[in-house]
Amino acid sequence: AQSVAQPEDQVNVAEGNPLTVKCTYSVSGNPYLFWYVQYPNRGLQFLLKYITGDNLVKGSYGFEAEFNKSQTSFHLKKPSALVSDSALYFCAVRGSGGYNKLIFGAGTRLAVHP
Amino acid sequence: GAVVSQHPSWVICKSGTSVKIECRSLDFQATTMFWYRQFPKQSLMLMATSNEGSKATYEQGVEKDKFLINHASLTLSTLTVTSAHPEDSSFYICSLPPGTSGTDTQYFGPGTRLTVL
Numbered sequence: 001a002q003s004v005a006q007p008e009d010q011v012n013v014a015e016g017n018p019l020t021v022k023c024t025y026s027v028s029g030n031p032y033l034f035w036y037v038q039y040p041n042r043g044l045q046f047l048l049k050y051i052t053g054d055n056l057v058k059g060s061y062g063f064e065a066e067f068n069k070s071q072t073s074f075h076l077k078k079p080s081a082l083v084s085d086s087a088l089y090f091c092a093v094r095g096s097g098g099y100n101k102l103i104f105g106a107g108t109r110l111a112v113h114p
Numbered sequence: 115g116a117v118v119s120q121h122p123s124w125v126i127c128k129s130g131t132s133v134k135i136e137c138r139s140l141d142f143q144a145t146t147m148f149w150y151r152q153f154p155k156q157s158l159m160l161m162a163t164s165n166e167g168s169k170a171t172y173e174q175g176v177e178k179d180k181f182l183i184n185h186a187s188l189t190l191s192t193l194t195v196t197s198a199h200p201e202d203s204s205f206y207i208c209s210l211p212p213g214t215s216g217t218d219t220q221y222f223g224p225g226t227r228l229t230v231l
Contacts, residue, residue, distance in 0.1 A: 032218060043120070043207050044158070044222040051218055090157065094212070101148065101211075102220055104157045 002027045004093050006105035013081045014113050021076040021108045023091030032094040033074040034102065035065055039087050047089075050074060061085070081112045117141055118210050120223040127198055128231055135193045135226045137208030141215070143188035148209040148220075149181075158207065164191040198230040 003026045013019045025031055032051055036044040048059025055067045065076045076089060091105040121136045137147055145166045150158040162172040162183050170183035180202075182194040195202050207225040212218050 034220075036222070041124075041205075041225065041227060043118075043224040044209075046219050046221065049219060094218075101160060101163075106157045107155075109155075 002093055002103045004091050004103055004105035006089075006091055006108045008108050009106075010109045010111060012111045012113065015083050016080050019078050019081040019085070019110065019112070021089050021091075021110060023074045023076065023105060024072050025074060025091070025093045026072065027093050033065075033067065034092040034094070035059065035063070035074075035076050036090045036092065037061075037087050038090065038107075044090065047076070081110075083112045083114055086110055086112045116224070117215065117221040118208060118223040120206075120208060120226050122226060123224060124227040124229075126229045126231065129199050130197055132194055132196045133198055133228060135195075135206055135208075135228075137191045137193070137223055139189045139210055139214070142210065144191070144210055144214050145185075145188065146211050146214075147185060147191040148211060149183060149191075149193050150207045150209060150222075152205040152207060152225075154205075161193075163211075195228065198228070200230045203228055203230045 005024045034049045035047040038044050048057050050057045050067045058064045063078050088107050088109050090107050092102040094102050119138045127133050147164045149161045151161050152158050160173050161176045162170045164170045164183045164185040166185040172178045185191045205225050205227050208223045210221040212220045
């Protein structure tokens, strides 16, 4: 069965410091991996995805994520955090072989302090 | 710009009344639409998949008589919460399935916050 784990409920980081939001996955076959961000009372906004190719994926708002097949991880990163990055972040996975539904992680709340 | 819109963005209703939430695909024709529910500080739970011209497909444990879904056209899907109760208070989000936009990305609406008094 497909699953996604986000081991941290919350991540706290000071503005200007690098941030990492962790995600590990379990899926049969090649995974399609996604990161979404959700601001309060808003829907999910797409950040980036990994389908194939370069393991380092660059996305919106300066975010990037690294696909690591051996560790089955897809951690979200940003070199320098902004207070405005504070939000809820969801990792999601979809198995290969067609347009299947996304499976979401529990979410990680990122708090960036001035 | 937005790919999916929802209306209303928030609604407060009395217990026992019904509430309709509209989801529109703005740029693409959608034969299916996903409906999710999100409780505070929790992840999204897929409730059902609406299908244009046919019955919706409900996930296990979701009451189809409580959550009526209609996919009236290729751009409009609606979710009606019937005889709403306080425990139905939640954030409801619709989503355009991957492939609809010609890409692998699944686009989400802005969500509708329902509060049942």
